[in-house]
Amino acid sequence: MTTIAPGSTRRAAATTAVCALAVLTGCSENPDAGTNGVGKLSAAVIQSRTRAAATSVETVRMAGTVVTSGRTYQLDMRLNKDGGTGSVTSKGSTFQLLRVGERLYLQADADFWNHADGSDTSAAGTLGGKYVKVPQGDPAYKKFSGFTDKDLLLSGLLTLHGPLSTAGHHEQSGTPTIRITGDGGSGGTLDVSLDGKPYPLRLERGGGAGTLTFSDWGKDFSVSEPEKGETVDYGRQLPTS
Template sequence: MRRGRFRRKALVGAVCALVMTGTTALTGCGGEDPDAGTNGVGKLPPDRIQARTRAAADGAAAVRLAGSVTAGGRTYKLDMRLKKDGGTGSVTAEGATFQLLRIGEELYLMADAGFWTGGAEGEESDTAAAEKLNGKYVKVPEGDPSYEKFTGFTDKAVLLDGLLTLHGTLSTDGRHEQAGLRTIRITGDKGAGGTLDVSLEGTAYPMLLSRAGGAGTLIFSDWGKDFPLEEPAEDETVDYGKQLPAS
């Protein structure tokens, strides 16, 4: 009887030795459970992890995202804080940096004089006008062609819906760490369709996104942390009416 018990113990030990890879072990083989103390999403199939993290992102009151996005042949460097009723932050494209502020439907853009003159020598009157806009919050009219484009950078729902999409067949790619938090990585077409690191601690928020085709990398942080959105002072604001000046 005792000999049979020892034989079974030895057999279990041999099987555990075979399945041990790196620091990961099967629960019950004497190794630590990699999901111990986590939110449990690491045990889910990749499609359910993606659904869980999308729901978490949609339900969050606020988020900060920073990094780069390539779209339409242009690369945009973003550092934006977003919530349901607006957002604020900076965008850099083609060497020009501008600040955006949206409160409800009201959208403001702040940039230096070079932005408004296209960075080139212009007519004297144009240069003078650009200098007056330097460092001012310029109200973007809703009828202006740039309104929809700029608004997209400040719209949490629109921006996340367009970004948090992996292409191709989903799979998982191990455990990782981002900003001191343990994450599970999901991939589209083994990384060719993008990768997304999802937090294993607390709420299953997206933490790090690498877009398909090398089209940018974004870090997500400050999930659920509110921030103020205040209209700029009147003496810091310029209202151009129905259309912005050419830039």
Template sequence: MCAGLVAGGTSLTGCSSEDPDAGTNGVGKLTATKIQSKSSSAAEAASAVRLSGTVVSKNHTYSLDMQVKDEGGTGTVTSKGQTFQLLRVGEQLYLKADSEFWTHKKGQGDGKGAQGDEAAAAKLDGKYVKVPEGDPAYEQLSGFTDKKLLLDGMLTLHGELAKGDRGSTGSVPSIKITGDDGAGGTLTVSLDGKPYPLRLDRGGDAGTLKLTDWGKDFKVAEPDKTELVDYGKQLPTS
């Protein structure tokens, strides 16, 4: 009836309610399961993304600020008060940190040993150190630079999915989906443009991540030889 009145040149205020999905990408109309599926597909298809925030794993808290894409990744990780930079170009991983990061067994052993550790560490200060693929550190650290691995591991919600509140993330309209009412995590999905994940609150207080710069390219390149140290098959150990 309202449509007929408008078509006939007459409009009545209040004939139609405001559509919350007007001007959006429409995923807000979908079920929580379909929203998660659409969001995962958009994330997988994106050429690049930046992840920043905290991740708690095995009782360790990691602070991340990483840019990742299929060809590699770069950024910083902080753990146990130590900050280091990671760079992956193809399959090759590099780690850069200050001398304190490389100093082993601080305060232990005799004076000569401590001085030797400090001298060796000083040579690595601010240098990119090549991480051999066979070194245990490679498996532990390369995941922070792997787009697929990061997203697959981070964007999974656990338990029964449900739609949460609509709102905005910065200036972007968004909608939340939850696993087990938030106990299994909460994912905030963009309602503008492609349904990219914008924020993840991991279940069990396991950290919060912001996901930005979707599709924004960045450069990954091999370090200059003057900045590089290669120990061969194994990183220096204590």
């Protein structure tokens, strides 16, 4: 007959109790199990990986708010290597942007143009619903074309300021994420996908400069010139608000 030492019995019982408690409380779950593994990396490496993932594909949809020069813009843009298209809202006015290569168009209803032109309702009626080509020398071109440039936007937006650190596992629209922060969050926070490629999925810019979500990474779409009958020249400097 085999004799079991009393100490061994106590250790076995303790181990069983700990294992049972871990199962009941979920302590044994590994949040990185079955993921792409970036959640186990340092914040600096995660930021580097998510930048690489973002530049590795040509298309993305970006939606949310951007605060620049004291003005808030609500964006919903689809971007690719050839340009972009989508809507911009500022101070209650909404307009559509379309860029194909170097050619930028702005489309808005008559109320937008009437507000821009003051009492010139005839111009508003002519421009309303049309694609107005923005001259490259117009101040509005530089300001609005930036909203349609994927690489330019992401190079600035995906920068967190201050010391980087990780801030736990989270979820964005059903996708598990790892969050990284700059300066404890005051320099911005970025949620990075733990499913598939480590794409950036949600960004809170530092200093209350806006919140954006990113989706449809790598989903193909095309931009094309509007029909000739749908375009018109503005004939003066475009509004930039």
